[in-house]
Amino acid sequence: MRRRLLAAASPLVWALAGPAAAQAGPSTIFAAASLTEALRDLAAQWAARGHQPPRLAFAASSSLARQIEQGAPAALFISADEAWADYLQARGLLAEASRSSPIGNALVLIAGRGSLQPITLSPGTALAALLGPGGRLAMADPAHVPAGRYARAALTWMGQWDALAPRLARADNVRAAMLLVERGEAPAGIVYATDAQAMPGLRVIGRFPRESHPPITYPFALTRQGQQLPQARALLDFLTGPEAMPHWARHGFIPAP
The missing domain is CATH 3.40.190.10 (Periplasmic binding protein-like II)
Incomplete structure (x- = not known):
């Protein structure tokens, strides 16, 4: 049951948010499941600064990317690999200039x-x-x-x-x-x-030695919808900026190669 709930988390957020909420409400972040604890903590820090707390949807990067392709109202996408960010970028669904990969994993x-x-x-x-x-x-x-x-x-x-x-x-x-x-x-x-x-x-x-697999990096980007939202841009700058890097490190993430 817990496994099914994890897989279903992001469709639930899509249903609750709706397209109108993507325009008027808080930013919605679609993020890889491995970011759960760290991103929840960073979202709380963002809210403590007086901003609207973002909606967070966690699942496999593939599932989230497919939902964005189908019109889910995500403002930010954080993938666990470059391939699914490439997938959305090739379809014109990411703001290309906003994309960066500041953190990695082992x-x-x-x-x-x-x-x-x-x-x-x-x-x-x-x-x-x-x-x-x-x-x-x-x-x-x-x-x-x-x-x-x-x-x-x-x-x-x-x-x-x-x-x-x-x-x-x-x-x-x-x-x-x-x-x-x-x-x-x-x-x-x-x-x-x-x-x-x-x-x-x-x-x-x-x-596993680093040479045993491709580098594990997390691309962050605004979606095509998110690039129209000033609050989403500000949130992305915070999550990928120097203030957030020590926090990512406390959760075990490493600087991307």
């Missing part, structure tokens, strides 16, 4: 506390043995979700993709993948380092 292997032991992740590491005879590896679906694509690249670099592809527990987004591990439905999972930090019931048992 990829880690997680397990429940007190279960699996830490390992070194390198080419040839036998993750299948770590999972046991029937265990599955939880990760966001690589067919649609950036976190899953990064994970697939890392497993390919390790020489493990062909062996593990049939044993994946594919989730709608990275947060749903974490829940599978937390509930014991999968002994291990691949998620962003920031997500692992936000879930105290899990622990990191391995870190």
